[in-house]
Amino acid sequence: MMHRVEMLVNGTPHAASVEARVSLADFLRHALGLRGTHLGCEHGVCGACTVLVDGVSVRGCLMLAVQADGAIVETVEGLAGPDGRLSPLQEAFSAEHALQCGYCTPGMLMTLEELFRETPTPDEAEVREAISGNLCRCTGYQSIIRAAMRVADDNRRRAGGSDGAA
């Protein structure tokens, strides 16, 4: 049996019919062609499929597409601006060589995106805890931590003036 779903993905409304057993990650990739979201383990361990649903991070493999009916979904494709300009986090990943094969990167970025929205200036322990659910087999994580801390430092510097005024 097919189920009708509607969702707002990176600001664009989509409607489609899906089988109930289709995961949100498969739906994004196959039905919508948004292949930035990667699938690694498909049982919730690796974090490659992390996307934001109604503003919070979820495993795209552990949520059904039918469950996202009516939801606001954000994927890695939505991070860069419409003109293709990278987000500050993506820029930092590039500058700090925070990726090699790139398979874990979409999940890392979406996980850190959630962290930075809540905590613009996290310390290193907070960054490490945030990405503890995302596996990377290339970088050894150090460059990912450096990239996140670069964004945190930039945010701190930018907030510096207003902090002093308070």
Add this chain to the structure above:
Amino acid sequence: MKPPPFEYVRAQSVDEALQALAGAAEPRLLAGGQSLLAMLNLRYVFPETLIDINDLHELAGIEASPGRVRIGAMTRQRRIETDAALAALAPTFPQALRLVGHRQTRNRGTLGGSLCHLDPAAELPTLALLHDATIEVAGPTGRRRLGAREFIAGYMTPGIGPDEMVTAMEFRPWAPGHGASFHEHARRHGDFAIASAGVLLEGDGDGRIRRAAICIGGLGATAQRLGAGEAALTGSRGEPEAVEAALESCGSLECLADFHGGPAFRLSVARTMLRRSLSAALEGMRRHGGGAA
């Protein structure tokens, strides 16, 4: 797609979910899905019908007052982790919830899902047993309540019928200022723990332990209360001999071997977690004046 096909029902009320449970062959309730969907993807389970209860917003929420804490079955683990009123009344909750999976799974995972999946190392059933919680269950004949000891019937087996569902958990928080601690050891952050230890200590205001609760998760088929350890501490001032006696009593626990190691290794991990939790809970009890009411 990974799971075999199934019927999908999105219940709009507890009654609708119960009717679907009674009417379907091989049904499963879908709460947060952070274990069930993984098991479906791996084809460990293949229900004919999934009954999605994520629209049952009346089952989500936390009421925390000194006389009673009530947490709805569909409350997300992340919500439980970050609830300030709950943290003030029962500090073990934020301590333990931080160790449940990862942020991404806690955003979806629920209290009721974890209680009913009932993994022996899962933190929420361990907390339920530690706090002598009451589990509220809805079934075809109405709602009933059962104690955590009765609810935790066996290995991954909640003591409820196939036509019943958990709706909430309730417990009476310990006196303000009680000592509380939860420690666990896992090979990787977010993995199921090899062993965990939750401790609650209430003082008499004069440094003596009036009441103690100890619960060990992960070692046996279910979480286990350590009655002998609680008895060894009650009436003491938490002197080294009393702490050693409590640690010694871990020998009475059921301890299974798993791929992490044999019973001796896992028991030793449990003792170490209990030592840490006892030490932190004693410090907390002394610092806050003992939790005398």
